[in-house]
Amino acid sequence: MVRTESRQLRFVWLLPTAALILMGTGCGGGGAATGASAPPKVQALDSAGVRSASPSGDRTDLATPAATPSASGSPDLLHMALTTVNAYFEEINKASLEGRVADVSATAMPGCQTCALDIGVTQNFHSQGGHTDVGPLAVSPLTLGPSGEKAITAQMTVAIRAVRLLDTTGNVIKTYPAQPPRAATAMLWLTAAGWRIENVLYSRGPS
Helix, strand or coil: CCEECCCCCCEEEECCCCCEEECCCCCCCCCCCEEECCCCCCCCECCCCCECCCCCCCCCCCCCCCCCCCCCCCHHHHHHHHHHHHHHHHHHHHHHHHCCCCCCCCCECCCCHHHHHHHHHHHHHHHCCCEECCCCEEECCCEEEEECCCEEEEEEEEEECCEEEECCCCCEEEEECCEEEEEEEEEEEEECCEEEEEEEEECCCCC
16 A cells, blocks of 8 residues: 655755755654754855855865855856756756665765755665655755855755655555745855855745
8 A cells, every 4th residue: 555654754844954855764743844953053154145164074175265266256157056056956856766865976065964864865765665756856946145255045945746756666655745845045165176055044934
């Protein structure tokens, strides 16, 4: 019998610093989406999009300014920031459809907390021997926020589509309900290798 997961394996918003994920263990309670304790906060951008101090441990790229050109006033770099965010979400969806673990090394920093959770979603699908019938994340067109010398934000809404997890023969393993869209802000840092997502912040309620 096909099960609709409302308790055990559900989409969860970790606020304010985590992504939409499918949890692999039961959490109890009812069928509504559940919030969990947020990981340590990353340093936020100020109104100009500039970081007050560089977070430690995540960037291997903070060499000289010559190695990491300024984002300000560079249309090409701004376009690349949008491309990076789009590529990130496309990889999560593609990995889900293919039943493999997502590889976001080309778009996200190693210490990105929300990214680790999204990868965990694809890991969960893979560990069950399944793949989804649709990409789970529906992302609106992106708009760029303020940019600083090495930082920028991108705004969008992200919704979860209703998903069926299929085995290799096409049989339905489990189903997951849709969730309404929420406003999201991707925080990017310009590294020597290009833009990388440092974190994604989600609103506390539907948009």
